[in-house]
Amino acid sequence: MQRTSFARMHCSLARSLEVMGDWWTPLILRDLYFGLGRFADIAEDLGVSKNLLSARLAALVKRGLVERRRYSEHPPRDRYVLSTAGRALVPVLMALTAWGDRWVGPSEGPPVRFEHRACGRIVHPEIVCSHCGQPLEVDAVVPRSGPGRRSAPGTRLVGKGPRERADAAARRPGRGTRG
Amino acid sequence: MQRTSFARMHCSLARSLEVMGDWWTPLILRDLYFGLGRFADIAEDLGVSKNLLSARLAALVKRGLVERRRYSEHPPRDRYVLSTAGRALVPVLMALTAWGDRWVGPSEGPPVRFEHRACGRIVHPEIVCSHCGQPLEVDAVVPRSGPGRRSAPGTRLVGKGPRERADAAARRPGRGTRG
């Protein structure tokens, strides 16, 4: 009964979670972004078990989010740095941090703020449509099925789309109208 | 040895993870966003254990991300819907989905695409600075400490800022220069 893997789900959110959804992993990525790259420093900063940290870093390296670079030969020492894929994830973590500031943050105010070099101001990350630049409000967006969609574990109903879902419900006796 | 809680960390990312960082939880939120609100439908869609789904939904309701609404009195039936806080998280999940499309997606292409009502085009979520509208590239941003910063478990080193971190390292004998 090992934990269900999301790797084979036809859902990019599930696949993202497969590589960064583990407990501790986003915080490890945060530390790497903040420039903590040495094993002992991350372990001390987070207070995480060393065996867990070891396993997480190895997984991140294997998945290509993190690179291991030698910075000393005598003694042999490596540091962990974010890869391109890992760096691409940082803005997402910032957006999640901003959500936390707004909805579950400490009353003392935000622990960390981000200054934007370009404009010199404290960043409030905003998620927008790349075409028109408008903020992505929930209701302003309609999900459409893409070429990778499947009705499989993890997307059994979602993978069908609303129309097929309604059909499937209607075909099952005793459902659809009463529920 | 229960799993370490992130709730008391002085880090908004950690606090976000505390409420939505569990395995399955983001996928549950995804299903709620897609309009699957009934217990049995979510369970069937994801293939998740019902006891886990029950626990996750209860936690989400307690944390205020999800509301439980009665839609039938006879028989008594409730459906789960995203609250305002939960809806505010959806764009973040979209951004994470887009990251997955780009870096770990299936070769068949994206399973789901989002159409922006305002401009009628397929959305490519972009995370930008709310002031100047520029994309938040990793190097374009400098972390600054905010009022809620503490040097405590989870932010023991990060909570000090680079300057104090260097000082602390220098004060510990045998560190800082060699490492």
Next chain:
DNA sequence: CCTCCTGAGTTCAATGATAGGACTCAGTAG
């Protein structure tokens, strides 16, 4: 009335993941 069915869970045993301490190992400093 009796039985079957559905939605919405709860209870349970087995197994895997986590936490945290003890231990290893290469290399340096004195």
Next chain:
DNA sequence: CTACTGAGTCCTATCATTGAACTCAGGAGG
């Protein structure tokens, strides 16, 4: 030769997750 550091590995107790079986309220059909 001893002490120390960084970077882990190994071990064990406990917790979380899984999946199946079970409960329970409330129709539907006969």
